Amino acid sequence: MWRTIKRLLIGRPLKSNEAHSQKLNKLKALAVLSSDALSSVAYGPEQILIVLITAGSLALWYSLPIAFFVLVLLVALVLSYRQIIFAYPQGGGAYMVAKENLGVNFGLVAGGSLLVDYILTVAVSVSAGTDAITSAFPALHQHGVLVAVAIVIVITVLNLRGLTDSATLLAYPVYFFVLMIVIVIGVGIFESVTGQISPVHTHASLGTPVMGVGLFLLLRAFSSGCSALTGVEAISNAIPSFKDPAPKNAAKTLLMMGAILAILFSGIVYLSYWFGLRPLSDQTILSQLGGTLFGRSILYYLIQISTALILVLAANTGYSAFPLLAFNLARDKYMPRPFKVRGDRLGYSNGIITLGSLSIVLIIIFHGETELLIPLYAVGVFIPFSLSQTGMIFRWIKQRPKGWVSKLITNFIGALICYLILIIFFVTKFTQIWPVLVFIPIVVLGFHKIHEHYLLVAEQLRLDLHKPIKAIHSTDNIIVVPIAGITKVVEQSLIYAKSLSGNVVAVYVGDSPEAIEKMEREWNEWNSGIRLVTLHSLYRSIVSPLDRFIDTVKWKADQRGATVTVVFPQFYTAKWWQRLLHNQSGVLIKASLTRHSDVVIATVPYHFKK
Template identity: 85%
Template sequence: MLTKIKRLLIGRPLKSNESHSQKLNKLKALAVLSSDALSSVAYGPEQILIVLIAAGGIALWYSLPIALGVLVLLVALVFSYRQIIFAYPQGGGAYMVSKENLGINFGLTAGGALLVDYILTVAVSVSAGTDAITSAFPALHAHAVLVAVIIIVIITVLNLRGLTDSATLLSFPVYFFVLMMLFVIGAGFFEAMTGQAAPVHPHAAIGTPVMGVGLFLLLRAFSSGCTALTGVEAISNAIPSFKEPAPKNAAKTLLMMGGILAILLSGIVFLSYWYGIHPMSNQTVLSQLGGTIFGRNVFYYMIQVSTALILVLAANTGYSAFPMLAFNLANDKYMPRPFKVKGDRLGYSNGIITLGVMSIVLIIISGGRTENLIPLYAVGVFIPFSLSQTGMIVHWVKKKPKGWLPRLFTNFIGALICYLILIIFFVTKFSQIWPVLIFVPVVIMIFHKIHQHYMHVAEQLRVNLSIPLRSINTTDNIIVVPVAGITKVVEQSLTYAKSLSSNVIAVYVGDSPAAIEKMEKEWGEWNTGIRLVTLHSLYRSIVSPLDRFIDTIKWKADKDGATVTVVFPQFYTKKWWQSLLHNQSGVLIKASLIRHADVVIATVPFHFKK
C-alpha cells in the first residue's frame, strides 16, 4: 500500500542512465532557480519606501538613487556569480569559492549561512503566500499554520518527483508573474509619458532637499532595498542541474534573471515614485500600483493572484539549491552521507525532505508569523555574498588569467558594498539579527564534529594492503544459537549454524526448573548432535542471563583466537499487524549484544506463508 501511494505521488523510479532527462533547459531553470530573486520585487521596493516614509512623503524621491545603488550591486553580483559559474562548474557557489580561496572555516561559514537561509526562504515565502491567501479568504486566517504546512508538503512532493516535473508545473506561475509585472510597468510608463497618470499623492521633484534625511537613514533604506537581491546565488549552487554545456547555460540563465530583475525592480520603484505611492499597512505597493493604473478590475486581481503565486513558489528556489549545497558539503564529509544519495527520481531526496521538515518546524514554532525573520534572512544571504566576493578577489590574484584586472575590480566593488550592507545591518537591526552570531558558530561546530567522526571512521576502517589476510580455523569458531523452543525456525537456524562450524552451542533460558527440564527432555529426543546449555532466569529476563553467557564464551574464544557468532532465529509474519501479536525478545537481545566488541550477529529469517 505504501509503495503504491509513493508511486502515485512521486512517480516511477528512474534508471541512473536517465539522469539526462532530469536536466533543466534555460527557460525551466530560470523559473525554478529564479523564483526567489524575482519574487523579491514584490517586497524589495516596499522595504525602501517604509524606511524613507519616516522622513515624510517628500523624502520618497530618494528611492530612485537608492534603487540605482541596488542595481549597481545587482550588476556586480551577477557578473561575479557568472565568473564563479565558470571557475567552479561543479556547483557549490559561495561555499566552494570561500573554501578554496579563504580556507575551510570561511567556506563552512558561507555554506552554513546558506543552508539556514534556504530554510528561512521556504518559511518566509510560504508564510507570505499564506498571508495573501488568508487575506482573500478570511475564514482560513485561523488555520494559517495548517495552510502553510499543506503548501510546503505539496511543494516538497513536487520536487521529489524530479526537477523537470516540478519545473514544468512551476514555470507557468513564474512567467505569469513576470508578464503581469511587465504589463504593469508598460501601462504605467505609457500613462506617465502621455500625461494620463493620476498620482495617489503628488511626488516631490528629484533633488528636493528634505530635513531629517541623513546618511544613516539612506544607508538603512539601501540595506532594506537589498532584500530584493536574495536568491541571486542559487544558480551558481545548482550548475549540475543544467543541460550540457551546463556552465554556459547556467551563465546565460543568470544573465536573464539579472536582466528581468533589474527591469522589474527599477520599473516598480520609478512608478511608485511617479504615482506618489506611500507604503500602507493594509495594502502592498504592488496592490496600490495595480489599483491606481487599472482600477479594481480583472487586471488588478490577476496582478494580485500572480503576486501570491510567486511569493509561495519563491520557496522552490530553496528546494533546488539546498540539496545541491548539502551534497557538496556531504561530499567533503561535513554533512551526513545520506545527502549524497539520489532518490527514485534522481534528485537528492534526503535534502529535499530535510528542507521541507525544517521549514515546517520553523513555521509551527513561529506560528506562521515570520516577519521578524526577514532581516535574519537578508543578513544570512549577505554573509555568503561577501565571502564569495572576497574569495573571487583572492582567486584572481592567485591565478592571474588573461583579463583578470577588470574581473578583480568587479569583485572588489561587490565586496565593498556587501561588507557595507552587513555593517549597516548590524548597526541598525542588531536586535533582530543577533541570532546569526550564535547559529553560524554552532553550525560550523556541527560541521567539524561530523567531519571529525568521518575521519575517525576512515582511520579505523583503513586496511593495510601489505599485510595478508589472517586465516582462521573455522572449527575453532563458536556459534551460539539462542532457542526458545523446538520449532521450524530453530531447526533452520541450527542447520545454518552447523554449516559454519562444528562448534555450535544452543542456549535456552528458562524461568522455572520445570520449563528447563521439559526442554532438556525434548532436546534429548530430537538428537541434533548439538550441545544444549540451559540457563535459569530467576527474574524472568532472557537478556541478562544470555548476556553473561556470551561474556563467558567470548573470554574463552579470545584466549583461543576464535570468533564468536550469535545466530538468531527470526520469523516474519505475512501481515505487518501480525508482528504486533508476538513479543520482540529477539530485538532486545540484539540491542544488548551490540555492545560486545568482535561478536558477530547473524539473523536467519523464516517467513510465514499464512
C-alpha cells in the same frame, strides 16, 4: 501499499542512464532557480519605502537613488556569480569559492549560511503566500499553519518527482507573475507620460532637501532594499542541473534573471515614486499600484493572484539549490553521506525531504508568523555574498589570468557593498539578527564533527594492500543460538549453525523454573543432537542473562583461540502492520551484543507467507 502510493505521487523510478532527461533548459531553469529572486519584487521596493516614510512622505524620492545603488550591487553580484559559474562548473557557489580561496572554515560558514537560508526561504515564502491566500479566503485564517504545511508537502512531492516535472509545472506561475508585472510597469509608464491617471499623492521633486534624512537612514533603507537580491546565488549552486554545456547555459540564465529582476525592481520603484504611493499596513505597494492603474478589475485580481503564487513558489529555489549544496558538502565529508544518494527520480531526495521537514518545523514553531525570520533570512544570504566576492578577489590576485584587473575591480566593488550592508544590518537590527552569531558557529562545529568522524572511520578501515591476510589459527568456532521455543525458525537456524561448526549451543532464558523445566523436557523429546543451556532470569530480562553468558563463552573461547558466533533466528511477517504485533527482543539482544568487539552476529531470516 506504500510502494503503490509512492509510485502514484513520485512516478516510476528512472534508470541512471536517464539522468540527461532530468537536466533543465534555460527557460525552465530560469523559472525554477529565479523564483526567489523574482518574488522579491513583491516586497523589496516596499522595504525601502517603509524605512524612508519614517522621515516623512517628502523623503520618498530618495527611493530612486537608493534603487540605483541596489541595481549597481545586482550588476556586481551577477557578474561575479557569472565568473564563479565558469570557475567552478561543478556547482557549490559561495561554498566552493570561499573554501578554495579563503580556507575551509570560511567555506563552511558560507555553506552553512546558505543551507540555513534556504530553509528560511521555504518557511518565509510559504508563510507569506499563505497570508495572501488566507486574506483572500478569511475562513482559512485560523488554519493558516495547516495550509502552509500542506503547501510545503505539495512542493516537496513535486520536487521528489524530479527537476523536469517540477520545473514544467512551476514555470507557468513564475512567468505569469513576470507577465503581470511587465503589464503593470508598461501601463504605469504610459499613464505617467500621458498624465491620464493622477498621482495618489503628490511626489517630491528629485533633490528636495528633507529634514531628518541622514546617512544612517539612507543606509538602512539601502540595506532593506537589498532584500530584493536574495536568491541571486542559487544558479551558481545548481550548475549540474543544466543541460550541456551546463556552465554556458547557467551563465546565460543568470544574465536573463539579472536583467528581468533589474527591470521589474526599477519599474516598481519608479512607479511607486511617480504615483506618490506610501506603505500601508493593510495593503502592499503592488496592490496599491494595481488598484491605481486598473481599479478593482480582473487585472487587479490577476496581479494579486500572481503575487501570491510567486511568493509561495519562491520556496522552490531552495528545493533546487539546497540538495546540490548539501551534496557538495557531503562529497567533502562535511555532511552525512545520504545527501550524496540519488532517489528514484535521480534527484537528491534526502536533501529535498530534509529541507521540507525543517521548513515545516519552523512554520509550526513560529505559527506561520515568520516576520521575525526575515532579518535572519536577509543577513544569512549576504554572508556568503561577501565571502564569495572576497574569495574571487583572492583568486584573481593569485592566478592573474587575462583581464583579471577588471574582474578584480568588479568583485572588489561587490565585496565592499556587501560588507557595508552586513555592518548596517548588525548596527541597525542587532536585536533581530544576533542568533546568526550563535547558530552559524554551531552549524560549522557540526560540519567539523561530521568530518572528524569520517576521517576516523577511514583511518580505522584503511587496509595496507601490500600485507597478506593475517592467518587465524582457530581451534574451533563456537556457535550460540538464542531460542525462545522449538519452532521451524529455530530449526532452520540450528541447521545453519551446524553447517558452520560442530560446536553449537542453544541458549534458552526462562523467567521461572517451570518454564525452564518445560523447555528442557521438550528439548530432550525433540532429540536435536544439540546441547541446550538454560538460564534463569530473576528480573524477566532476556538481554542481561544472555549477555553474561556470552561474556563467559567469549572468555573461554579466547583461552583456546576460538571464534564465537551468535546466530539469531528471525522471522519476518507477510504484512508490515503485523510486525507491530510481535515483540522486538531480537533487536534488543543484537544492540547489547554490539559492545563485544570480537563476537560475530548473524541472522537467519524466516519469511511468513501469510
